[in-house]
Amino acid sequence: MARMAISIPFLGLIFLCSFATLISGGRHGTYMKYKDPKQRIRVRVQDLLQRMTIEEKIGQMTQIERVNATQKVMRKYSIGSVLSGGGSAPAKHASPKQWLQMTNKIQRASLTTRLGIPMIYGIDAVHGHNNVYKATIFPHNVGLGVTRDAYLVKRIGAATALEVRATGIPYAFAPCIAVCRDPRWGRCYESYSEDHKIVQMMTEIIPGLQGDVPSKLRGTPFVAGKTKVAACAKHFVGDGGTVKGINENDTIVSSTELYNIHMPAYKDSIAKGVATVMASYSSLKGVKMHGNHKMLTSYLKNKLGFKGFVISDWQALDKMTYPPHSNYTYSVQASILAGVDMVMVPYNYTEFIDILTDLVNKKVIPMSRINDAVRRILRVKFSMGLFEDPIADKSLVKKLGCKKHRELAREAVRKSLVLLKNGKSVREPLLPLPKKAPKILVAGTHADNLGYQCGGWTIEWQGRSGNNLTAGTTILKAIKKTVDCSTKVVFKENPDSDYVKSHNFSYAIVVVGELPYAETMGDNKNLTLPKPGPEVIQNVCRSIKCVVVIVSGRPLVIEKYVPEVDALVAAWLPGSEGQGVADVLFGDYGFTGKLARTWFKRVDQLPMNVGDPHYDPLFPFGFGLETKPVSNH
Numbered sequence: 001m002a003r004m005a006i007s008i009p010f011l012g013l014i015f016l017c018s019f020a021t022l023i024s025g026g027r028h029g030t031y032m033k034y035k036d037p038k039q040r041i042r043v044r045v046q047d048l049l050q051r052m053t054i055e056e057k058i059g060q061m062t063q064i065e066r067v068n069a070t071q072k073v074m075r076k077y078s079i080g081s082v083l084s085g086g087g088s089a090p091a092k093h094a095s096p097k098q099w100l101q102m103t104n105k106i107q108r109a110s111l112t113t114r115l116g117i118p119m120i121y122g123i124d125a126v127h128g129h130n131n132v133y134k135a136t137i138f139p140h141n142v143g144l145g146v147t148r149d150a151y152l153v154k155r156i157g158a159a160t161a162l163e164v165r166a167t168g169i170p171y172a173f174a175p176c177i178a179v180c181r182d183p184r185w186g187r188c189y190e191s192y193s194e195d196h197k198i199v200q201m202m203t204e205i206i207p208g209l210q211g212d213v214p215s216k217l218r219g220t221p222f223v224a225g226k227t228k229v230a231a232c233a234k235h236f237v238g239d240g241g242t243v244k245g246i247n248e249n250d251t252i253v254s255s256t257e258l259y260n261i262h263m264p265a266y267k268d269s270i271a272k273g274v275a276t277v278m279a280s281y282s283s284l285k286g287v288k289m290h291g292n293h294k295m296l297t298s299y300l301k302n303k304l305g306f307k308g309f310v311i312s313d314w315q316a317l318d319k320m321t322y323p324p325h326s327n328y329t330y331s332v333q334a335s336i337l338a339g340v341d342m343v344m345v346p347y348n349y350t351e352f353i354d355i356l357t358d359l360v361n362k363k364v365i366p367m368s369r370i371n372d373a374v375r376r377i378l379r380v381k382f383s384m385g386l387f388e389d390p391i392a393d394k395s396l397v398k399k400l401g402c403k404k405h406r407e408l409a410r411e412a413v414r415k416s417l418v419l420l421k422n423g424k425s426v427r428e429p430l431l432p433l434p435k436k437a438p439k440i441l442v443a444g445t446h447a448d449n450l451g452y453q454c455g456g457w458t459i460e461w462q463g464r465s466g467n468n469l470t471a472g473t474t475i476l477k478a479i480k481k482t483v484d485c486s487t488k489v490v491f492k493e494n495p496d497s498d499y500v501k502s503h504n505f506s507y508a509i510v511v512v513g514e515l516p517y518a519e520t521m522g523d524n525k526n527l528t529l530p531k532p533g534p535e536v537i538q539n540v541c542r543s544i545k546c547v548v549v550i551v552s553g554r555p556l557v558i559e560k561y562v563p564e565v566d567a568l569v570a571a572w573l574p575g576s577e578g579q580g581v582a583d584v585l586f587g588d589y590g591f592t593g594k595l596a597r598t599w600f601k602r603v604d605q606l607p608m609n610v611g612d613p614h615y616d617p618l619f620p621f622g623f624g625l626e627t628k629p630v631s632n633h
């Protein structure tokens, strides 16, 4: 008993001492305010900032690719952020545990730097955690806009956050809140709609990703802990308004168009606490957005009051000059002075660091600008609890591609389908299809191709063809699962018309569309249905009753096929859960989707958006036939 009486206060003393060491840097035994979670964020930021050297500050502003992020590099340059570019994974088919080991290893290196500032790892999780093998792949934004269902999109944000955190990553470069005004743009599928009101509605994905911002914190960066991720509203501003939809080109719009169409969703995003904003590769009336002080600083930060950090796009500084990278000093100077806070370099970080250091030493870039950038980056890191929880554990690993998330994706697919035609006459609708029929034909390049139905930004930057790129259900597989067990399903990718005529099929489902693409590779001036799509439609639909399902990132030129087909469905880029398509084709659920884009007739009409004076679409914005769910068939 006597020993106990002595040892309890003694243990308490040891505990107190070790706690004090923990929150002090140890060396001088001084209390370090920035490590104390009880301090206000503003106090922590200021305390840390005044301890930092210029090298450490510039390190915070530097984001490098994971291939460069060795422990040595992280420590030597005090690197503030690391990313995975499109398709950049620790290994082919890496498991969530492998991802987590990689991010934790990088993080441990950051934690051993002089001040122990955690790095923030970011990734393009733009339709689910799409770089990761077996993650749930949600429909691309073009399909989500169709649903008009903000709560659905919020739940998708929450599911994506869990899958991203499952791999040890706390930051997603999403959502893209572009208002795509010309579908010739290769990124049009990353846009929810041509209508800014729908895009604004879909910013609900931000509280899904980050958590609901408490009302007293509205308008400040907010990420609610370990199951949420920092989001990124992109690409500021006018990315969807470039001339002829040319990617990264010039947005030549009146200020009414700029502020009424392209800007409103940024206001919503900031109010909802978005942590970061990515600058656009594009220009605004000839001025590169990455060098646009008026928009990045005077408007976004000062007028709209954005308190998070502005990140550059991938190698965007290089692209500020023509030819690219011809004067990197200019690019660094112009972008940092304009208000870019963190630069996605991502490979040649020594060059970026050397040049920025030199510009600061020469006082071309004032220290106040560097301090502002670092303050913003630290504010986000503190607000998301990164200092308290820098290392990920395995507790969320099982969330990656889990059943609940796949069911959510399937719901999103169902709600994203738009029925454009149903039957040659109103009295004879083809859909919903009967589940029981002796023999049905499934045809087309996109019926049994998971890669095609997922589109770009899936496992690889450009996406790819095939069923082995990740886990999921193709539309063909979904059809087979849905029909009556007595129904024979015959799949022929490109049947000739004699074959179709001679086999006595009850009806056919033809699935055709675009091939995967991302960014500039997706720019397209003709928007025709790729081969052999037109041939398959003709061979099948001239012989038997058919429904054509179009898998594409945007409306295509299809006017001449419409009379030939009995029913027509736009499925956009549905992602891994093809079952959602069969759910609706066969009437387990009704069609409810309404076009969130104008379906034009010819490319010479473009750009043509709802509300334009000479509006002459094939199917107008808001169009979509409905069907009722069928029970017991």
Ligand SMILES: *[C@@H]1O[C@H](CO)[C@@H](O)[C@H](O)[C@H]1NC(C)=O
Pocket (backbone or CB within 6 Å): 246, 248, 249, 250, 283, 286
């Ligand atoms: C826009 O595209 C045209 C044609 O490719 C090109 O000549 C021009 O430099 C681009 N403008 C910008 C601002 O990127």
Ligand SMILES: *[C@@H]1O[C@H](CO)[C@@H](O)[C@H](O)[C@H]1NC(C)=O
Pocket (backbone or CB within 6 Å): 327, 329, 330, 331, 333
């Ligand atoms: C590169 O840009 C810097 C900063 O704007 C400028 O001072 C310099 O003259 C430029 N160099 C060349 C070769 O144009």
Ligand SMILES: *[C@@H]1O[C@H](CO)[C@@H](O)[C@H](O)[C@H]1NC(C)=O
Pocket (backbone or CB within 6 Å): 067, 068, 347, 348, 349, 350
């Ligand atoms: C970063 O990694 C890339 C790819 O391995 C390499 O080419 C480049 O030299 C690295 N950057 C630096 C500064 O070492």
Ligand SMILES: *[C@@H]1O[C@H](CO)[C@@H](O)[C@H](O)[C@H]1NC(C)=O
Pocket (backbone or CB within 6 Å): 348, 350, 351, 354
């Ligand atoms: C990286 O930057 C250095 C200058 O610091 C330059 O010599 C080199 O060419 C750059 N490398 C690449 C791949 O751009």
Ligand SMILES: *[C@@H]1O[C@H](CO)[C@@H](O)[C@H](O)[C@H]1NC(C)=O
Pocket (backbone or CB within 6 Å): 465, 466, 468, 469
């Ligand atoms: C996956 O499919 C691609 C193309 O279809 C093929 O080249 C590759 O070998 C396949 N990989 C595996 C692991 O089956």
Ligand SMILES: *[C@@H]1O[C@H](CO)[C@@H](O)[C@H](O)[C@H]1NC(C)=O
Pocket (backbone or CB within 6 Å): 438, 504, 506
């Ligand atoms: C074709 O199918 C129908 C039922 O769909 C059947 O009545 C008919 O006998 C079949 N004809 C041939 C030639 O198989």
Ligand SMILES: *[C@@H]1O[C@H](CO)[C@@H](O)[C@H](O)[C@H]1NC(C)=O
Pocket (backbone or CB within 6 Å): 523, 524, 525, 526, 527, 528
């Ligand atoms: C349409 O444009 C795409 C992208 O540039 C091209 O690959 C395709 O061949 C073009 N199609 C036709 C029919 O011209």
